[in-house]
Amino acid sequence: MSGSDETAITVTLRVNRFTPRPERDRGDRGSRAGRGGSPFGKRGGSPFAASSASRVRRARGKSWTQDYVLTVAPDATVLDCLLAVKRTMDPTLAFRYSCGHGMCGSDAVAINGTPTLLCTASVKEWAKADRTTLTDDDGFRRTDAGLVDGEDRRDDDDRLDDGDLGVIELSPLPGFPVQRDLIIDIDPMLDQIRRLEPYLQADGALARTSEGKIDVFEYLQNPEQLAKYEMLSNCIACGVCEGSCPVFAGGDAFIGPAALIAASRFVNDSRDAATDRRLEMIDTADGVAACQSVRACSRQCPRGIDVGEEMWQIVAKVKER
CATH class of the missing domain: 1.10.1060.10 (Alpha-helical ferredoxin)
Known part of the structure; x- marks a missing residue:
């Protein structure tokens, strides 16, 4: 990670994960072999497939939310954080990236619900207070997050600890079929x-000049x-x-x-x-x-x-x- 230890802070990556269910081999299932789906379904497919190609059947599998706590520099990118998790904490975490400089567009995800690129999103810009921990005395979450008229009115117990930058929520890009974790199709x-x-x-x-020659500047x-x-x-x-x-x-x-x-x-x-x-x-x-x-x-x-x-x-x- 970039930056020195003196400037390092703690951040939590809250990743919406997904593992697809393995497809079963139907090759030896009697007369329905090779067809899949309902035996009463039409083989020709939907007549609206050409006009709704973006509507793909949602994959089935296991979905859950997983937190990763890291110590990073505030100016580190969210991609830097995911790479650190992948290399040192959880090699099963799946995400896509290529150039890492905002030129290829392969690492688009939703950060805190907003579609953007992992490699151009810095930790200090996207980390936020974990609102799930901001509760009142009766244990209910305060919908105002302790803010009144734009001022911070939270109790000391509700504030972030020194050096804790907060939470960054990551989920797959909306509107696309999810293949695994943050990877979409x-x-x-x-x-x-x-x-x-x-x-x-x-x-x-071929354009020609007044002399009948091919115009190379056509x-x-x-x-x-x-x-x-x-x-x-x-x-x-x-x-x-x-x-x-x-x-x-x-x-x-x-x-x-x-x-x-x-x-x-x-x-x-x-x-x-x-x-x-x-x-x-x-x-x-x-x-x-x-x-x-x-x-x-x-x-x-x-x-x-x-x-x-x-x-x-x-x-x-x-x-x-």
Whole structure:
């Protein structure tokens, strides 16, 4: 862990854990072998599968909450803490990460209920008092947590001990199937992005100069044209906007803000010739029509994209089409 022993403090990681139940081998179970599920179910699957790919059957297994107490530097990241737990306390703890610098987006989780990246979240920013220990004389938890008019009115017994920074609650990113502990299945999101063909589609015609030669600068853009989509190209498909979206995370059929951002990136690209087709693909009940303009998707984007504003812009383009 970073930092010196003099600045070290105590923090509790409260992790929502999950272990899936092992799938049983049905290969020798008589006439139902290989089919799975109810013998009365349709083999063709749901007719709405194409429009609700994000709604995946929830895995079954064991769920529980586990606390890990660590001594860390206040400026350590939550990812640093999890790595310390993994290496020195509990090797069974499962979470995903890669670059550790907020560039890959693989370590998105919910910290204290807010979707964000483990590697960019510092302990001092996210640790909070453990409200489950703030009780009155009768043993009931005080809903005001001892705060009156914004001032701390807790008794001395309710205050955090010196050097105790508090609790950080960790849970999987909302809206995604959980595979194990903090690891989610992001395939539904990636499938929705791929569904909208996130690649440049030029008209294929070679521009020529007045002399009849091929114009090597046919795709040259000016700064204004580049600015229309440059920020959108920074999306790392971390899923934070999807986990923040009450429609997507709520389980409704919605293609999701990540896919719409990918579509908007090319709609705003002057080199792309498939704008009409792209707008038609998202003009569906589970496309822009499902967006409720809550703009919660903008709050924690690690790349600084105003996702909610882009949603509004792409909805306006669809309506004007």
